[in-house]
C-alpha cells in the first residue's frame with residue numbers, strides 16, 4: 001500500500017514538473033541570466049555524461065558542439081529532470097551499482113540552470129583542449145557467479161552474496177521491484193526499475209556484493225522476473 005502511494009506521488013511530481021515547463025517554454029531571445037556557459041561547464045559535463053551516445057556516428061544525435069546542443073536545450077532540461085537521460089532505468093537511491101551514469105544533483109542543477117538561464121555559449125577559447133574519449137566500459141558480471149531466476153519469491157537455503165541482478169522477461173515500459181527479507185525482519189531493497197526499455201537491457205552489478213543470511217526471502221514483483229547472480 002505504501003509502495004503504491006509512493007509511486008503515485010512520484011509520477012504526480014514528474015507530471016507537475018512537465019506541466020510547469022510546457023507552460024514556460026524557452027524562447028531563443030530569452031535574456032541570459034546565468035554565468036554557466038557551454039564553453040566552460042556544460043561542454044565538459046555533456047562530454048562526460050552524454051556524448052558517449054550523443055556523438056557523430058553514435059546511437060543518438062550529436063551534442064558535442066554548441067551549435068548542435070543549443071536547439072536541444074529545452075529537451076535536455078526535460079530529459080534530465082525526468083531522469084530519462086542518461087538512460088539507466090533503475091530508480092536512484094535503491095541499490096548501489098557499478099557504472100551508474102545517473103547525474104548527481106549538482107550536475108542536474110547545473111544543466112537545468114544553464115538552460116533556464118538562456119543556454120549561453122560563452123567564450124569558445126575556454127572549450128576543453130583535447131577531444132573527449134567517448135568509450136565507457138560496461139560493468140560486467142563476474143564469471144564465477146551462480147544464478148537464480150526469481151519471479152514471485154524464493155528462499156535462500158544458505159548464506160549468499162548477491163553480486164548482480166538482471167531483469168528477465170520484462171516487457172517494454174514494465175516495472176520491477178526486487179528486495180530481500182532477512183530472517184530477522186530486516187528488508188534490503190535491491191533494485192527498482194520503472195518504465196523499462198528493452199534496448200537498455202543490462203545486468204545491474206552492485207558496487208559491493210549484498211550479503212544475505214540463510215533463510216532470506218527474495219521477492220520480485222512487477223511485470224516480470226529477475227535473474228540474480230551470486231558469489232560462489
Ligand code: HEC
Nearest residue numbers: 049050051052053054059060072075076079080085086087
Ligand atoms: C546510453 C546512451 C545515451 C546516453 C549516455 C545519453 N543519451 Fe540521450 N538519447 C539516447 C538515445 C538512444 C536517444 C534517442 C531517443 C530514445 O531512444 O530514447 C536519446 C535522446 C535524447 C534526447 C531527445 C529526447 C527527445 O525529445 O526526443 C535528449 C534531449 C537527450 N537524449 C539528452 C541527453 C543528455 C542531456 C544526456 C546526458 C546527461 C544523455 N542524453 C545521455 C541515448 C543516450
